[in-house]
Amino acid sequence: METPKYKRILLKLSGEALSGEKKSDKIIDAAILEQYAKEVKRVADLGVEVAIVIGGGNIFRGKELEATGLDRVQGDYMGMLATVINGMAIQAALEKEGLFTRLVSAVKMEQICEPLIRRRAMRHLEKGRIVIFGAGTGNPYFTTDSAASLRAIEMKADVVLKGTRVDGVYTADPEKDPNAVRYSTVSFDEVIAKDLKVMDLAAFALCRENKLPIVVFDMNKSGNLYNLVMGHEVGTLIA
Numbered sequence: 072m073e074t075p076k077y078k079r080i081l082l083k084l085s086g087e088a089l090s091g092e093k094k095s096d097k098i099i100d101a102a103i104l105e106q107y108a109k110e111v112k113r114v115a116d117l118g119v120e121v122a123i124v125i126g127g128g129n130i131f132r133g134k135e136l137e138a139t140g141l142d143r144v145q146g147d148y149m150g151m152l153a154t155v156i157n158g159m160a161i162q163a164a165l166e167k168e169g170l171f172t173r174l175v176s177a178v179k180m181e182q183i184c185e186p187l188i189r190r191r192a193m194r195h196l197e198k199g200r201i202v203i204f205g206a207g208t209g210n211p212y213f214t215t216d217s218a219a220s221l222r223a224i225e226m227k228a229d230v231v232l233k234g235t236r237v238d239g240v241y242t243a244d245p246e247k248d249p250n251a252v253r254y255s256t257v258s259f260d261e262v263i264a265k266d267l268k269v270m271d272l273a274a275f276a277l278c279r280e281n282k283l284p285i286v287v288f289d290m291n292k293s294g295n296l297y298n299l300v301m302g303h304e305v306g307t308l309i310a
C-alpha cells in the first residue's frame with residue numbers, strides 16, 4: 072500500500088475561493104465548503120495530521136478600508152475577524168464529515184474558539200484533530216499567507232500546501248496575463264526576485280529561511296490534495 076509523503080501538513084485555503092465564481096454574490100458557497108471538507112477528510116483518513124489556515128478575502132481585507140480613507144489597522148482587524156468566520160464555516164463542514172476539529176484564534180474570543188497556545192495546538196494535531204488557525208498572525212499589516220508560513224513552522228509541518236483558484240505559480244498573474252507560463256518547480260530566490268504575487272514576500276521569506284517547501288495547487292480540482300499528499304506531482308513546488 073502507498074504511504075503518504077507527509078506526516079503533518081499546513082493547508083492554506085483561500086477565503087476568496089470559498090465564495091466560488093468571481094461574479095457570485097455569495098460569501099461562502101456551500102458546495103465548495105463541502106468539497107473542501109471532503110478533500111481534507113480523504114487525507115486525514117490516511118493518518119496525515121492537518122493544520123489549516125484560511126484567508127478572509129471573500130469577506131474583508133484591511134486594504135479595502137484604507138482605500139476609503141479610514142484606518143488601515145482597524146481594517147486589518149476586521150479582516151482577521153473575517154478569517155474566524157471562514158474558520159467557523161470550515162470547522163462546521165469538517166465536523167459534518169465526522170472529523171474532530173479545534174478552531175484556534177490568534178485574537179481571543181473565548182465563547183467561539185480556543186486561544187492560540189502552541190503546545191496545545193501541537194497536542195491536538197498529535198491526537199488527530201484538525202486544527203484551524205483563525206485571525207491570521209493576530210497582527211495588522213500581515214496576511215494569512217504569512218500566518219500559514221508562521222504556523223507551519225511553529226507546528227513543525229513538513230510542507231505548506233497553498234490551495235487556491237490557480238493551478239500553480241506562473242511567470243505572471245494567470246488571471247490577468249493569458250501568456251503566463253506555469254512553473255512545475257521554482258526556487259524561493261526566483262519567486263522573490265521576480266516578485267511573483269501568488270503569496271506575499273513575508274510568507275516566502277519565512278519559508279525560505281526555515282527551509283520549508285510550499286506547493287501551490289488548485290484546490291477546486293477534486294483529488295489534487297490527496298495526490299499531493301501521496302507524493303504525486305501537482306501544482307508548483309517552491310523549494
Ligand SMILES: Nc1ncnc2c1ncn2[C@@H]1O[C@H](COP(=O)(O)OP(=O)(O)OP(=O)(O)O)[C@@H](O)[C@H]1O
Binds near residue numbers: 127236
Ligand atoms: N505569478 C503568479 N502565479 C500564480 N498566481 C498569481 C501570480 N500572481 C498573482 N497571482 C494570483 O494569486 C492568487 C492566489 O492567491 P489566493 O487566491 O489564495 O488569493 P489570496 O489573496 O491569498 O486569497 P485570500 O486572501 O482570500 O486568502 C490567484 O488567484 C492569482 O490570480
Ligand SMILES: O=c1ccn([C@@H]2O[C@H](COP(=O)(O)O)[C@@H](O)[C@H]2O)c(=O)[nH]1
Binds near residue numbers: 126148213215
Ligand atoms: O495576520 C494577519 C492576517 C490577516 N490580516 C487581515 O485580514 C485580511 C484577510 O486576510 P487575507 O490573507 O487577505 O485573506 C488581510 O487582508 C488583512 O487585512 C491581518 O491584518 N493580519
